[in-house]
Amino acid sequence: MDQAEFRTFCLSGSNEQACIQLFQRARWPDGFRCPRCGGSDACAIRTRRLPLYECRSCGVQTSLTAGTILEGSRTPVRLWLLAMSLHAAPNGISAVRLSSIIGTTYKTAWLICHKIRHAMSQGDQKELLTGxxxxxxxxxxxxxxxxxxxxxxxxxxxxxxxxxxxxxxxxxxxxxxxxxxxxxxxxxxxxxxxxxxxxxxxxxxxxxxxxxxxxxxxxxxxxxxxxxxxxxxxxxxxxxxxKHLQAYMDQFCFQYNQAAQEHSPFDTLLKLSSSAPAMTYPELIRKPNIQPELRVQYSTLLREAC
Structure with missing residues (x-):
């Protein structure tokens, strides 16, 4: 389906379970794998909003979103998938516009945007320039x-x-x-x-x-x-x-690289989002600001030039 149809699909509350299954296939394409022992046999606890799996081998319980950028989020999975689709589009989307589309506060939309960019950055770290x-x-x-x-x-x-x-x-x-x-x-x-x-x-x-x-x-x-x-x-x-410039540059590079390699940006982003570790709001706002270093460096250069 095209982006307009997918947007309509994700905005419908009746499609939440279908979106959960789509995210589950992206995280475990070959079936459930326990993060501790690697076991594939688990029982599913489905009385919660999101399925919880208990490994039969080691007894560890694993949520569908644990260890992903969705961890701890109360936003429905269908709205996360819609946000990924909009970020995978060539022009991307701002937090202001995203908040109006998915009906969340600006703060929630801003955090979703940065978590998605975090997934893009994590994927880029695994790739090296070569040749x-x-x-x-x-x-x-x-x-x-x-x-x-x-x-x-x-x-x-x-x-x-x-x-x-x-x-x-x-x-x-x-x-x-x-x-x-x-x-x-x-x-x-x-x-x-x-x-x-x-x-x-x-x-x-x-x-x-x-x-x-x-x-x-x-x-x-x-x-x-x-x-x-x-x-x-x-x-x-x-x-x-x-402070956050690098995240936006990584998003631009993600879009360019997906087009250059003729990959599906949404499929790639969905896979990255299901494997990238969670980033919290405090971690985002505590990111260091490199601007003071530039001021010192600029002043030093001017003194050396005089």
């Missing part, structure tokens, strides 16, 4: 300084991509990069560089990285991709601060 790899400096925020120095409101990024023999980017990553972009150039060995350590396979055939802001060797296509991501964030969400 022919291209990496380039980029930034989020308009250029306040037309120099090599960086203004505190300019958010430094590194964009990396796996490139095929035809020159097409088949997988991309965009990461906030305060540490990497503090270097005037790629000063440390490739195998010691933070971005490469985290996001590039040690078996990559060729790695070309440019961290200079105005290098003559910069990859224009990568920079344009970052600009497209920035425009999407500004248009859909009216701009994002540094």
């Amino acid at each position: 022919l790899v291209r990496i380039n400096f980029a930034q989020y925020g308009r250029p306040y300084n037309p120099t090599v120095f960086r203004h505190p409101q300019e958010q430094p990024l590194l964009i990396g991509a796996t490139m095929n023999a035809q020159g097409d980017f088949t997988y991309i990553k965009i990461k906030q990069a305060v540490e990497e972009c503090s270097f005037p150039h790629l000063t440390c060995p490739l195998n010691k560089h933070p971005f490469l350590e985290k996001h590039v396979s040690p078996n990559a055939v060729e790695v070309i990285a440019v961290t200079l802001k105005y290098s003559k060797d910069r990859n224009i296509r990568l920079i344009q991709l970052c600009q497209k991501a920035s425009n999407w964030i500004n248009y859909t969400f009216n701009g994002i601060g540094p």
